[in-house]
Amino acid sequence: MTDKVVVVGAGVVGLSIALVAQARGIAVQVIDREGPAAGASAGNAGAFAFTDILPLASPRIMRQAPKWLLDPLGPLSVPPAYALRIAPWMLRFWRACAPARVRASTTAQTALMDLSKAELEPFLAATGTLPMLRKEGNLQVYESQAEFNASLPGWQAREDHGIEFRHMTLDEMSAVQPGLSSHFTHGTFTPGWYSIADPRDYTVALADRFRANGGEITIAEATGLADDGVLTTAGKLRGRVVLAAGAFSHLLARTLGVRIPLETERGYNTTLPADAFDxxxxxxxxxHGFVVSKLTSGIRVGGAVELGGLKLPPNYKRAEAMLKKAAAFLPGLRTGGGEQWMGFRPSLPDSLPAIGPLPGHPNVLCAFGHGHLGLTQSVGTARIVADLLSGADPGIDLAPFSPARF
Structure with missing residues (x-):
């Protein structure tokens, strides 16, 4: 077995792994069928959501889901054409919402968040991308006393972990963010919520730095995995393998006979001109399941979850519905001139990524399934994978992230 490593996937997770491994003297080649930042790494909201320690699989979501599912353009939808196929995944998700499993997932998620936050700024400095980091915080808004009260257990969990936040009245929210509709009665501001100037620019900058350091990015499609490399449309690439192909990762794992219950959360957004809102x-x-973010490329309105797999055509009415709501919630928002997008978020039913050896194949390391938190957890995941590649102790319990847990 060669000491070379082949990283499958040139998104933010794959490129972060490639750079950290490269910095340790490991020869790395990256392969991607489209090239850097072609998928969700370009179209996400740009947040390093380190305070978002609660798993998506939770009793709270189970309480909200029935109402959301009644609205085909709401925060959560399952297209009828995909409902039967996703049923086994939904059953696993439901089981992961049991209180004991939620507590365990929260502990694991928190550990990965802490590692990712600790590693972020040194990584940005080393890759020349530190000027892209913003520390402007996040404002979570609520429409009623009841909705605010329902959020309090989650904020207590964050407080127990030492995460800073401030609950706010409408007047206090308006001081932080002028122009917010009086429809919202309460809010919570988290100053430790960071963001990147633009996720596409950031990912491309990582690719440029990797190449400048002598790394190679091959544009070709990975068609299968082997214990000594990757089969591709450009021939076989030999080496240890890191599987970081996002929503397509489970299809490649299947070529080695391993089935991992990865599903696709299809996310939608509209990016408006930069002057659309202050x-x-x-x-x-x-x-309502969406966020509004300020990027150098514009004001991005997006989010929500459509559990529809990889093959169904996009339903851009979902993007339009979020934009219509955003205009009502931010009355000064100018909604013209926007660019719509749909992308695939790779999600596992317990809301934790798969990090570690593929079952039965120790020379293939998994690094996928981060759901909404790919950018957030990219550098922490890179540190862990580089440790595994170099035989170092990651210093974090990897059992909750094991690909063998399914």
Whole structure:
């Protein structure tokens, strides 16, 4: 076995792994069928959501899901054409919402968040991308006393971990973010919520730095995995393998006979011109499942979850519905001139990524399934994978992230 490593996937997770491994003297080649930042790494909200320690699989989501599912353009939808196929995944998700499993997932998620936050700024400095980091915080808004009260257990969990936040009245929210509709009665501001100037620019900058350091990015499609490399449309690439192909990762794992229950959360957004609104921080409209973010490329309105797999055509009415709501919630928002997007978020039913050896194949390391937190957890994941590649102790319990847990 060669000491070379082949990273499958040139998104933010794959490129972060490639750079950290490269810095340790490991020869790395990256392969991607489209090239850097072609998928969700370009179209996400740009947040390093380190305070978002609660798993998506939780009793709270189970309480909200029935109402959301009644609205085909709401925060959560399952297209009828995909409902039967996703049923086994939904059953696993439901089981992961049991209180004991939620507590365990929260502990694991928190550990990965802490590692990712600790590693972020040194990584940005080393890759020349530190000027892209913003520390403007996040404002979560609520429409009623009841909705605010329902959020309090989650904030208590964050307080127990030492995460800073401030609950706010409408007047206090308006001081942080002018122009917010009086429809919102309460809010919570988290100053430790960071963001990147633009996720596409950031990912491309990582690719440029990797190449400048002598790394190679091959544009070709990975068609299968082997214990000594990757089969591709450009021939076989030999080496240890890191599987970081996002929503397509489970299809490649299957070529080695391993089935991992990865599903695709299809996310939608509209990016408006930069002058569409005077946005001071990212705003989360949690009751409606979307955020509004300020990027150098514009004001991005997006989020929600459509559990529809990889093959169904996009339903851009979902993006339009979020934009219509954003215009009502931010009355000064100008909604013309936007660019729509749909992308695939790779999600596992317990809301934790798969990090570690593929079952039965120790020379293939998994690094996928981060759901909404790929950018957030990219550098922490890179540190862990580089430790595994170099035989170092990651210093974090990897059992909750084991690909063998399914």
């Amino acid at each position: 946005l001071r921080c990212q705003i989360t409209f949690g009751g």
